[in-house]
Amino acid sequence: MLPLLGRGMVAGALGGLAAGLFSLLLAEPLMDKAIRAEEARSHEHEPAGGAVQHHEELFSRSTQHAGLVIALVVAGLAIGVLFAVAYALVHRRDPRGNPWPRALAFCAAAFCAVSLFPALRYPAAPPGVGDAGTVGDRQEMWLGSVVLGVLGMFLVWQVYVRLAARPVPVRQCAAAVTAVAVLALLWALPDNPDPVPVSATLLWDFRMLSLASHVLMWAVFAGVFGGLGLRALRTKAPVTAAATGYASAAPVR
């Protein structure tokens, strides 16, 4: 359990760092542009030198740029911990499987549950979009979509496991149909009430970059988590061999 926790934290920190640096380079120019557009909009609405009361800035933009990377690393660490616990729970009956395909499959499921499905239902919005008055409601909806995504992926896994007697194509099709049904279920949640007063190009670019950083985070996560799992197998094998007295017979690498 504890080695899994360690692997999850390393993979999460590296995945968060990769996503953070990627968006620092590509998404930040877009966010700065969105904030300038927002300031221009609020000046239009309050022309007579009225105080722009929307943002009293606590941090400079450059601090918020650093905050982006730090926030994603912290989030990656936390996601890594939760991932490791879920991974251990799901595989508790049979902890000795091949860690590489398991890491890839688990990361694909986690990506759908916490990244792709919520992003399809409630796509990311650039700075300047989002009413402070509705943020509580929007948080409940977003959290609802993440929770439904996670529960839905457990359902997909259960469908796949319970059809163990059927041929593989049947199991995979049933699992895929379940995943699509879970995605469709997300539209039972209420719509995002906020207007989106930014240009379509900026919005599309921002959402693509947001999704790309999610993909990057989970790709790095899967590679590191699976790779560390394989390495643990390799380093553990010679120890058991030595304990049973086969080490001297093994070829020296």
Next chain:
Amino acid sequence: MSTATPAHSSAQSGTAAIQSATIETRDWLIAAAAAIVALIALYAVFMDNGSLISATGDYLHEFAHDGRHLFGAPCH
């Protein structure tokens, strides 16, 4: 002596089983504690609007502002 050995070894393996069960329970408790800390961290980064610790005000929210927008978490 040959009759004593199996009894001795079974007692030993019993102790070992209890020990490994204890270690496993301890590991799960550590994992549960880590999961709780992780949930609090995720709340702080993605959900806080100045209410997590009153002293932090909007600082957490504003510091993680860009990360929230990028991750798709609701923001003002």
